[in-house]
Amino acid sequence: MLDRLPSRTLKALLLGAALALGPLGTALAQTTLRVTTIPEEAATEQVRKFTPLAQYLEKKLGMKVEFTPVSDYPAAVEALVNKKVELVWFGGFTHVQAQIRSGGKIIPIAQRVEDTKFTSVFIAKTDSGIKTLADLKGKQVSFGSQSSTSGHLMPRSNLLAAGLDPERDFKRIAYSGAHDATIASVVSGKVDAAALDVTVWKKFVAEGKVDTQAVNVFFTTPPFFNYNWSVHADLPAELREKIKAALLALDDSTPEGAEILKLNRASRYIETKPENYKGLEAAGRSAGLL
Known part of the structure; x- marks a missing residue:
């Protein structure tokens, strides 16, 4: 039946359908939040530390959250740069590496209070x-x-x-x-x-x-900025803000919040910004590591 319609009418119908399905299509595509971290400790310890946080994010975001350890630090960088995951716990230097590898497409959204003077x-x-x-x-x-x-x-x-x-x-x-x-x-x-x-x-x-x-x-050593949670700039802004809000809402006055913060060696999470890691980029270049 569609092949009998004038081409201009057919194009208009298809465009209208695409626009109508746009938000639904996006929602269907983003049904799982994939999370990983740099392997600063053994994989079993990573799973122990971050599983309660994944469960908390599932409730806050209303979507499935999958935490998967990676084998080494470069693997965590490549996972976010290539959008194999949506959220990564980076060290300050791996954040810088990911930022450079992606051409400036990595956004730090939260860090622990402890990371401001690490x-x-x-x-x-x-x-x-x-x-x-x-x-x-x-x-x-x-x-x-x-x-x-x-x-x-x-x-x-x-x-x-x-x-x-x-x-x-x-x-x-x-x-x-x-x-x-x-x-x-x-x-x-x-x-x-x-x-x-x-x-x-x-x-x-x-x-x-x-x-x-x-x-x-x-x-x-003297203090420096360190770890953060980062996302790719292509992640929908609404979801990015929900993730950030969930992290900032963690409170040690609740049993759940206290457990997650203790496991993450944090008193609480606060907002962070790309400028905080410029010093690490300079240090990396000075040391010949970038």
């Missing part, structure tokens, strides 16, 4: 004789992932500022891939010292997973 710590065995950064010369030192802000970029920047070039001055450089593995590498004696995220260190100490009489912090 620090990295250097640890060593207390009987190692290592008391300052200068003492690392000729030693075996581990970072986390090469793309980690607190486990590599900012520790390296502080080493360079102290006149130490890791490639020239260290006996060996190792990359553990994750902060918990970094701690284990010092405890086991695989390396003499290492740098990592202060919140992971504090968590291990609080849970009694490391003996501070045997291994402890000997240097803490």
Whole structure:
């Protein structure tokens, strides 16, 4: 029957149908929010930390939320750049990498209060004789992932500022891939010292997973901006704002909010902006990592 209609009439009907179905089509397409994070800790720990948050977002957004761990930091970057996921928990440096890879299409929407003044710590065995950064010369030192802000970029920047070039001055450089593995590498004696995220260190100490009489912090970096939740600019603005509102609404006065915030090592989430990470981009370029 449609083939009997004048072409102009047919085009008008099809255009009208497309416009009418537009919002419905979008709604049908976006029925699942896919979430991942940089693997700062083991996959089992990621799932434990972020599953309650995924369940909370499902209720707030009225849609299915799938959390899937990735194998390494670059995989988290590529997942959001290529729109394989809609929401990613990035470190500050992986956010910068994603921003560059996407041509400026990544939007940071929320960070923890703790991320406004974040620090990295250097640890060593207390009987190692290592008391300052200068003492690392000729030693075996581990970072986390090469793309980690607190486990590599900012520790390296502080080493360079102290006149130490890791490639020239260290006996060996190792990359553990994750902060918990970094701690284990010092405890086991695989390396003499290492740098990592202060919140992971504090968590291990609080849970009694490391003996501070045997291994402890000997240097803490000046503060910097770090982690955030980021989305791709192509995500519908309405959904982006709903996700942000849900994160900002988390409150430790409720049992659900208290559990999620504790698991995420956060007191609360606040808004963030791209300008907060310009310093990390400058540090990355200065350190030769971008």
